[in-house]
Amino acid sequence: MKRIIFCVLCLVGLISVGVFAQQTKVVYLSGTDKDNTVKWEFFCTKGMNSGKWTEIPVPSQWELQGFGGYNYGHDKKKSDEQGLYRYHFKADKSWADKEIQLVFEGVMTDAEVKINGQLAGAVHQGSFYRFNYHVNNLLKFDADNVLEVTVSKQSADPTVNDAEREGDFWVFGGIFRPVYLKVMPKSFINRVAIDAKADGNFGIDVFTGNIKSGDKISVQLKTLKGASFGTPLTYSVSNPADSIRLAGKFTNPSLWNPEFPNLYTADVSIVRNGAVVHLLNQRFGFRTVEVRKSDGIYVNDTKILIKGVDRHSFWPESGRTLGRKIHLQDIMLMKDMNMNGVRMSHYPPDAEFLDLCDSIGLFVIDELTGWQQHYGTPVGRKLVKELIVRDVNHPSVVFWANGNEGGFNFDLDNDYAFYDPQKRVVIHPWSNFNNIDTKHYPEYSYIENAAKKQDILLHTEMIHGLYDGGHGASLDDNWKLIRQNPRHAGGFLWALTDEGVVRKDKKDSLDTDGNHGADGIVGPHREKEGSFYTIKEVWSPVQPKKPDFTSQNITIELENNYLYTNLSDCKFSWQLVKYPLATDKKSGFTQISSGKLSVALAPGKTDNFKLNLSSNWKDADALRFTATNSQGREIYTWIWPIKTTAQIAQKNLISIVKQKSKITESEKENEYVVVQNGVTYTFDTQTGYLKTVENSKGAVSLGNGPILAGVDQTLQSFKHTKTANGGIIVESSYSGESTLHAKWLFAAGKPVTLEYDYTQTGTANFYGITFNIDESKIKGMRWLGDGPYRTWKNRLKGVSTSVWEKSYNNTITGETFIYPEFKGYHANLYWAEIQAGSSSFKVYTDKSDLFLQMLKPDKQRTSFIPHVNPPFPEGNLGFLNAIAPIGNKFKQADSMGPQSQKNIAVGSKVSGKLWFDFN
Structure with missing residues (x-):
């Protein structure tokens, strides 16, 4: 390839150009995305709906349209059908003297392309890459043209199948991205490759076709609003070549970073005799990426910490055929979680997704396909070129990834730099390469020990999110440790979404291929799991500390964890709130006053700020504090209690004082019965448990307790006594592995009270007491x-204190998608209403930091992975002082940090008090 390099450091004056610039005309033969398709003729050779000519929307994946056969990459036997596509179109007669290229954005897997019966070029191999053919000499102008594409799901190159179709993800077939014609002048700019540095240095490689001596190449930078930035760079062609480099320096450009994603356009033109022959507009950003050995990753001279996620390009009804709406939705989900990075796993995404990453602001790792196996060198070299040529100008792309988890072809590592003037570093996700340790799924101890090493750490997969495990669980501990290591550059959680596909061959059921695809922070249709909000809080760039409400001057300590943003660009507000009583039948909270806080704090700094709360602040139950970023997006809202649990309990108990009716007792075989205010309490004298509760409407759904959670116990004594004021006390004492003393108090005009205490030694998954309720x-x-x-x-983290209400569901996280899940542990209980029709009741506590165990989640069908199925006590309604941690797909909980260990008994007596209202 002939190449001319031309460097311009400064230029004076402007070039006079013609008014009517010829830009590339794009003529779509297919639709543009999953929601805007065009019907093509189609014939499938095997599987569903095969053996007949019919129609199919393009772009699409043919399995999702009811053709062929489904496969997950781990399937040993793969379907191997072909899809034959046919489409008729007209070529305008005005194109006869133009350069015309037929462009495919992505075809799975091998594509043989013919126009009017003639091959357009070599069969293309590789699914996720843009490829094109020069087709001028194949077209009939002002006449009917026939485009025929034979798509083979299985590639003729076995290394393509190894890299693309044996991975841990769904594998499909079809023309799944758009197809179009690029119509350009005979002398044209094919593409450009830009290197725009943070210091204003700018270089651009201009790739042309059919330029002539005397032509000028001009590059004018502009803001997105169209204003010229700097003077143009120009080059006068004396010896035509297909590659020309122009370079210059621009003063004080606005830099690109994910917090301020400033962009420019480069208007690149061929000028002939004062007229613009062809004009290409290329968007780009000024920014510099550096990997400083044994130090860190720097963008624009700022050391970065990536808070990222791995993203598959996927939608249940359309597979990997997507659209702007889904791309935008996914990026907004990431931004809502306070993320600043995304890794393309395990293939290049739609170009539009990267456009949005550029404009909205995310660090991107762009990846060549390969999952534990890699492309062969001949085909791999072609695909590396196609990857870089398409994506080279995206400022969001900060690294190239050469495959994944051993799927590295080392022969390709140096090829990236051939096409990338920025010379971005190539990484090997899972491996230590180029002084960057990308270790997947590190244990807590690995991150600890890595602090002693000199390599930079950037975990390209971490905290596997199978079902409800991983993601948020242990992130708080791990992130604190990551921040302590100055050579740690962050990581990417696996993964953003559950890969659940709607199976046409299984009555449109949603299939995640067992536990292979259920890895998401959100479900297939982006249903938010609990970890979504945990990540949002842990990765909040603003980290406040709970105010001291015993102080006279209430201040708040704020830490600015942004990379580039001063907190003066954010907004802060507070609300003083009261919670409704349990008897009010309301949810949420009531605001009693509010205010704003002005903050100026540089990145990386911490300081205290006076809140200036209203004078009635002590009347409030809690303080809500909200941080909002410069785009108006909520960073997070924190809620801190002002009133104690005991104060909230007292306020509620006053509202349920009962009439002072006489309390009666009776005994029969193995039962002791107390009646108060029309409610009958039956105790089993052999176990000491409250056996049943009945009110005027019938049996209440509570009994068989209290039991000490997770402990075998033996009844030592059961007794009941009358008090001087006509009350009754029922007591049960237990011994065994631990001790438990339960005391029920029945007093006139007061709700029934359970006072209990226990002692426990050793480590355990949970501590506390439980009852049984009738789940039905x-x-x-x-x-x-x-x-x-x-x-x-x-x-x-990620939950907040309020009055909440939710209906019963039996969600199994990652298999069914009604969130939030009903069953499980709920933190920081004040009171609860168990809604069971005539069996409903309320319970109150004055114990701070008490957990409510609501039933027991069903185990997943793939319950052979115990780490994601934590234990629960025998009872299904628990009032617990400690609960179990959860692990993830690859790691048991106790390897993931301090919070992930079993609970250690305090050794001393633990006491608690519950009030019940069964009316």
Whole structure:
């Protein structure tokens, strides 16, 4: 290839050009995305709906349209059908003297292309890459043209199948991205490759066709609003070549970073005799990426910490055929979680997704396909070129990835730089390469020990999110440790979404291929799991510390964890709130006053700021504090209690004082019965448990307790006594592995009270007491506490205190998708209403940091992975002082940090108090 390099450091004056610039005309032969398709003739050779000519929307995946056969990459036997496509179109007669290219954005897997019966070029191999053919000499102008594409799901190159179709993801077939014609002048700019540095240095490689001596190449930079930036770079052609480099320096450009994604366009033109022959507009950003050995990753001279996620390009009804709406939705989900990075797993995405990453702001790792196996060198070299040529100008792309988890062809590592003037570093996800350790799924100890090493750490997959495990669980501990290591550059959670496909061959059921695809922070249709909000809080770039409400001057400490943003660009507000009583039948909270806080704080700094709360702040139950970024997006809202649990309990108990009716007792074989205010309490004298409760409407769904959670116990004594004021006390004492003393108090005009204490030694998954309730009667729950999502010992962040209400569901996270899940541990209980029709009741506590165990989640069908199925006590309604952590697909919980360990008994007596309202 002939190449001319021309460097311009400064130029004076402008070039006079013609008014009517010829830009590339794009003529779509297919639709543009999954929601805008065009019908082509189609014939499938095997599987569903095969053996007949019919129609199919393009772009699409043919399995999702009811053709062929489905496969997940791990399937040993793969379907191997072909799809024959046919489409008729007209070529305008005005194109006869133009350069015309037929472009495919992505075809799975091998594509043989013919126009009017003639091959357009070599069969293309590789699914996720843009490829094109020069077709001028194949077209009939002002006449009918026939485009025929034979798509083979299985590639004729076995290394393509190894890299693309043996991976841990769904594998499909079809023309799944758009097809179009590029119509350009005979002398044209084919593409450009830009290197725009943070210091204003600018270089551009201009790739042309059919230029002539005397032509000028001009490059004018512009803002996105169209204003010229700097003077143009120009080059006068004396010796035509297909590659020309122009370079210059621009003063004080606005830099690109994910917090301020400033962009420019380069208007690149061929000028002939004062007229623009062809004009190409290329968007780009000024920014510099550096990997400083044994130090860190720097963007624009700022050391970065990536808070990222791995993203498959996927939608249940359309496979990997997507559209702008889905791309935007996914990026907004990431931004909502306070993420600043995304890794393309395990293939290049739609170009439009990268456009949005550029404009909205995310660091991107762009990846050549390969999952534990790699492309052969001949085909791999072609695909590396196609990857870089398409994506080279995206400022969001900060690294190239050469395959994944051993799927590295080392012969290709140096090829990336051939096409990338920025010379971005190539990484090997899972491996240590180019002084970047990308270790997948590190244990806590690995991150600890890595602090002693000199390599930069950037985990390209971490905290595997199978079902409800991983993601948020242990992230708080791991992120604190990551921040302590100055050579740590962050990581990417696996993965953003559950890959669940709607199976046409299985009555449109949603299939995640067992536990292979159920890895998401959100479900297939982007249903938010609890970890979504945990990540949002842990990765909040603003980290506040709970104010001291015993102080005279209430201040708040703020830490700015942004990379580039001063907190003066954010907004802060507070609300003083009160919670409704349990008897009010309301949810949420009531605001009693509010205010704003002005903050100026540079990145990486911490300082205290006076809140200036209203004078009635002590009347509030809690303080809500909200941080909002410069785009108006909520960063996070924190809620801190002002009133204690005991104060909230007292306020509620006053509202349910009962009439002072006489309390009666009776005994029969193995039962002791107390009646108060029309409610009958039956105790089993052999076990000491409250056996049943009945009110005027019938049996209440509570009994068989209290039992000490997870402990074998033996009844030592059961007794009941009358008090001087006509009350009754029922007591049960237990011994065994641990001790438990339960005391029921029945007093006139007061709700029934359970006082209990226990001692426990050693480590355990949970501590506390439990009862049994009849799950078949449960309709829902309403409670004051942390919600609306359940928690685990190592996932306590991401929930907030309010009065919540949710209906019963039997969701199995990652298999069914009604969130938040009903069953599980709920933190920071104040009171709860167990909604069970006539069996409903309320319970109150004055114990801070108490957990409510609501039933037991069903285990997943793939329950052979115990790490994601934490234990629960024998009872199904628990009031617990400690709960179990959860692990992830590859790691048991206790390897993931301090919060992920079993609970250690305090050794001393633990006491608690519950009030019940059964009316």
